Amino acid sequence: MGAIVHIGYHKTGTTWFQDSFYPAVRNRRYLPRATARAAFLDAGALHFDPVKARRIIGDAPGNTILCEENLSGGLHNGGLAGNLSKDVADRIRRTLPDADIVIFVRDPLSAIASAWLQYVKGGGTFGLHRYLFGRESLSPVAPERDEAPGFRLDHFDAIALIDHYDALFGRDRVHVFRYEDFRADPHGFATAYAARFGLEVDLARIDWGTRNPSLSRPLLWLARAMNLFTRRAVADKSWLIHIPGCYGLSRRLLRAANGSGRFGRPLKTQDIIPAVLADRLRAHFAPGAPRLARRLHQQEETQQDGGTVLSWRQRPQPYADPKQSPSYRR
Incomplete structure (x- = not known):
């Protein structure tokens, strides 16, 4: 039995797995995010020591579960042009060579829209186009290119990272799931997922609530306006004046307002990404x-070996609102 290492991606339900699902597993030891980060992210690339990483993970590493979305790379910096994403895979292989790797993927356009909303929730002030393509306006030798790596479309071309993990661990130990299947039927998906990995978990005791709900349009504009009064917490933003405590206060107010349901429906992908830009993004991701x-x-x-597996009968749908049939157990 090897460790289960759930590396993300961002915006694919990892917060729910961290807060609700994995802590409820009875027959494996779930390690908090801080432990996963200390083991695999804290050391520099030239100073990583797998022996120290195993010491951080603790006794019986093969019986552990780790879940940290930043193991797939930072959301707003493209995994440092994929360098961090690739290096972390090598770190995990050197530390836990028998691990089962879990990767959740999401429709790239939906993931990008959600990433920008997360950028705004995190203090961002710029619009979608600046968020996606701001680096294109910089000189090829501008110091900002090195000092503050920005968003990269290629980060969401997940097949490249999946191929790398396949080469390191073998395809039978790399498990890829669609976020859309989890979203369509969380309980059914979790039942099949637990059976797939032999996890003992009482699903009746799990909180199935949404962890990071989308913003409505009025609250999106309000968030961007309030973010002008704090320099936190993302790198690429602008501000008028920094008011200490404003960031925390604005986050609490926005969460309360969003939870009230009085400010309109949550934005969907097609509300965020204009049609012309959507066509450009589709073309970018078409080869993968x-x-x-x-x-x-x-x-x-x-x-298909007679055991319990996750399977989907997926139907083609528009990028903005994919509707897959629920996962099922067999």
């Missing part, structure tokens, strides 16, 4: 889409 589809199909085929 069939490769990812084949990878998921091959994974399902290799799991």
